[in-house]
Amino acid sequence: MPFGKSGPPKSSKPSKKPRFALLAGLLALPLLALPGGAANAAAPADANAAASGGGWNRADCVSEHPRPVVLVHGTGANATVNWLGLAPYLVERGYCVYSLDYGQLPGLPVFHGLGPIEESSAQLAAFVDEVLATTGADEVDLVGHSQGGMMPRHYLKNHQGAADKVGALIAIAPSTNGTTLLGLTALLDVFPGLADAIDGFSPALLQQVVGSDFLTELNADGYTVPGVDYTVIATRYDEVVTPYRSQFIDEPGVRNVLLQDLCPLNVSGHATIGLTDRMAFHEVANALDPDTAEPTDCRHILS
Template sequence: MLPWNRVLRPLAALLLTAALAVVPATAAQAADTSGGGGWNDHSCRPSAAHPRPVVLVHGTFANSVDNWLALAPYLKNRGYCVFSLDYGRISGVPLFHGLGPVDKSAEQLKTYVDQVLAATGAAKTDIVGHSQGGMMPRYYLKFLGGAAKVNALVGIAPSNHGTTLSGLTHLLPYFPGVGDLLTTSTPALADQVAGSAFLTKLNEGGETVPGVQYTVLATKYDEVVTPYRSQFLSGSGVRNVLLQDLCPLDLSEHVAIGLLDRIAFHEVANALDPARATPTTCASVFS
């Protein structure tokens, strides 16, 4: 039997790296997300050029501010009404969200989208999510009536078919109790293990729903949602994009693609407004 430390240390390192990378607390406290020109401004009214508000959905271990300190202003400066929510909080765990059962988080998203549509007067919204935030909305679209209220879903490194964590999850059966601990303590992690009951339900019978446009942005250097091609969707209305096909010099991994990558941001803008899309290249970092 393999020693515990050879399995759990890499797993813990990956999870801790993802968590710490998305929580610059000082910046989060300084961010203006209550209006006054920032995002989450409920007085914002969508323009004719951008008639749908954009809802940003953070990833596991992240929150509604830290995950979007770069992308939210990027979209706001391009004329979008931008909103973000916290979901999946576990009692007693501050700052880190996206840990509760994914189906329950989708119910929170449903409520939030209704609030955004009511505030802005829009008929539909667009959703952009990172990691779990790119996968979880699919449950809302498929099982909670979200397809009638969402025009497009853009997933940035989404866990659409779960993750093997570079093969580490294959070792869970060798350690009785670890899987149960994940399920009871951090249900979202258990739900995102490749082959989980949740993902089986989500993907059976078709991975997309009619009427919604899907875009998946992936990086071949992703070390969290592995293998990276498991992020791609099949079905109608899908565009799967590998960033290195657009810019071979892009070295972003799982965290950077959602937090910092201007090439990914340019593709998000293209997905939200395909009629005005422009080619994404390495020069898009300057756009």
Template sequence: MLPWKRVLRPLAALLLTASVAVVPAATTAQAAEATATSSSGWNDYSCKPSAAHPRPVVLVHGTFANSVDNWLGLAPYLKNRGYCVFSLDYGQLPGVPFFHALGPIDKSAEQLSAYVDKVLTATDAAEADLVGHSQGGMMPRYYVKFLGGAAKVNALVGIAPNNHGTTLAGLTNLLPYFPGAEDLLSTATPALAQQVAGSDFITRLNAGGDTVPGVRYTVIATRYDEVVTPYRSQFLNGPDVKNVLIQDLCAVDISEHAFLGLTDRIAFHEVANALDPARATPTTCASVIG
């Protein structure tokens, strides 16, 4: 094995967790069971939004995740609070089951666009709210900014989103020192290369400002994020932006990148506040029992 490949392999493995909800690999039987659970709790296309919650919520998973595993915590949480909740798979690569969001991010945004249209048609709603984890909190900004999503999205809530890319604690700075490494990463898993801080994709996404008028943005971050680094790069600048550091709400919350989106009920409570700011209640350490 070439020496640079010995370094690239672990680096690529770490990059696979950028914007990732890390979950055990599912067997076919487990996936079928999870899908059944999903269909009985969310992705119910007969659901009609209520007056209290007039917009459907579309959940957008992170890299190397999928529409079920990423949302086994948050989807029921929102569904039990009266929301019509939906989730999609995107960014699939041929021959790679279960682990998605690896394809080109601009193409993934096109998939999101089509899915939002499908949800709006099914629910007879004019707008949707989007909640995404990691890449799922960043990719919708491409849809909103370049694909007409601003007219169809009321709010975008990003949980540990890599809005300005990631340095992966400095490891991405090693890529130029290994000839061919960047090209290999871009060819095999385009979304991983696009999420590196300073990439052409990230530069284009943020050119001219982080936000688009008419959309409310919320970012929920943790100081213990080991995947999207530095963690403050997740925050957005612009009008109608609320940046939340989870430790400012509960200092003893030590959730890192993956668990912030998977199980953190303090983050879930802040998501609910972002979706319905008129009925927001203070998020504290006690929110874990709410």
């Protein structure tokens, strides 16, 4: 299986009625923050080829670091467009970088991360094993954006031996405790059938609402597992995973980073913190290699 190609699980739900296409469009909006928009970035039929052209998802990669990096995209994104900024940044610093598509739904070839998170977790498990087999490494480091920062915790807690295969999880704007979406999720209690309609289109959306059964179960016995280093990187201007402090993990050994504490001039929102924010990228690099970490400040907005 080529890197970046993690097929949808057999139990994926069939395509839904056209009225739910609007939700897919809304999910695509954050990707338009990239120059040229999502359509141009995702144009190649083979996302793996596009990534290889950018220096990542290369089976022949020779790393300057002991652990390859696996990038886990967010809801409505994909293995290429979500990482057009961070992946080359890490490749330039000597990392072997790999990204996967997960959570695919029939009829949506560009927008992924929509299927049941439990199934996406299994796709991540298979991809990590593939990367380890290809590179010969003992462990990988995981870097995820939005759902991609939360879903790996399900993998680590529910797949036997997963914690032994991962050195660090670096979560950028993760839906750790779900989201209120600036209070809009309260509408689920106001309009009968709305929750079922959203779940019918994309189970992952409803699973990331604050108080969901999925998150309640995931977080019930703690957020972390022994042996894995955790970092959370957030922005106070996040308009998708709200309130922004709900992204942090209040457990021993977890490093929680608010970009505005490092530079008050940083104005990144939910999309840009993972797509283009050089301060966030610098913090990712610091977390991947703490021994060579350098303080992040306003200079890194443009560096």
